[in-house]
Amino acid sequence: xxxxxxxxxxxxxxxxxxxxxxxxxxxxxxxxxxxxxxxxxxxxxxxxxxxxxxxxxxxxxxxxxxxxxxxxxxxxxxxxxxxxxxxxxxxxxxxxxxxxxxxxxxxxxxxxxxxxxxxxxxxxxxxxxxxxxxxxxxxxxxxxxxxxxxxxxxxxxxxxxxxxxxxxxxxxxxxxxxxxxxxxxxxxxxxxxxxxxxxxxxxxx
Numbered sequence: 001x002x003x004x005x006x007x008x009x010x011x012x013x014x015x016x017x018x019x020x021x022x023x024x025x026x027x028x029x030x031x032x033x034x035x036x037x038x039x040x041x042x043x044x045x046x047x048x049x050x051x052x053x054x055x056x057x058x059x060x061x062x063x064x065x066x067x068x069x070x071x072x073x074x075x076x077x078x079x080x081x082x083x084x085x086x087x088x089x090x091x092x093x094x095x096x097x098x099x100x101x102x103x104x105x106x107x108x109x110x111x112x113x114x115x116x117x118x119x120x121x122x123x124x125x126x127x128x129x130x131x132x133x134x135x136x137x138x139x140x141x142x143x144x145x146x147x148x149x150x151x152x153x154x155x156x157x158x159x160x161x162x163x164x165x166x167x168x169x170x171x172x173x174x175x176x177x178x179x180x181x182x183x184x185x186x187x188x189x190x191x192x193x194x195x196x197x198x199x200x201x202x203x204x205x
Contacts, residue, residue: 025099025111025204028066032200035059036166038077038089040173040192047188050127050143050175054079054087062198071097071119077194078131088132091147095121107160117153117167122146125173138179143188145175161202169194 038058040051057080064073072094079087097119101112129142153167170193177186 025066025202026068028202028204029064030066030200030202030204031061031063032198033059033061034196034198036194036196038079038192038194040190042188042190044188044190047186049188049190050087051089051173051190051192053129053142054089054127056080056086058089060089066097066204069096069098069119071095071121073121085131087130087142088128088136090126090132090136091123093121093123093147093149095119095123097121097151102154107157109160111157111160113157115155115157115163117151117155120148120150122148125175141178143175143178145173147171147173149194155200157202163200163202164198165200166195166197168196 036058037056038051039055040049042049042052058077059080060075060077062073062075064071066072074092075090077089077091078085079089097117100116100118102114102116103112105113107113123146124144125147126136126144127142128136128140130140132140149169149171151167151169153165155163155165157163170191172191173189175186175188175190179186
């Protein structure tokens, strides 16, 4: 029954998304630069929460690929602190996102110039206490784990290839510790909020 409901839910989302995609984008390869802030808090007493420790202003990028409603993305957020740059958060997510045209303004190709994005995704997160040195090695990690998040955003397309906008994420995280993941005393759970403004390059149709 649960599997049947999940299949019906996915079919419903596809039915909603396909007409909207006619005015949005069926396939989209994107790269965005963003800036904003993040706040997190933990619910596991006695264990420091990486998102709470890193909370504050930050900047970074997100690269992603979307096909109708299925979206894969990788992102980096460089957090700031009073004496300069601080923690680095790296995420890889996969989920579903629906684009809803907003307003009557159109681009020359007929697609809507204003889009509302909404969707769910889950994936993995890596975090360091200090600016990451690439490639990131295990000894740099302050924590790592899995996340789930809901996102809603707005984007205004300047032309067919560039857009500006803002987005907000509400997420849940389960962290396994920075080194040995089998040490359950280092495990923690919590929530986080992220708000970003972004400038995005698009390639798709």
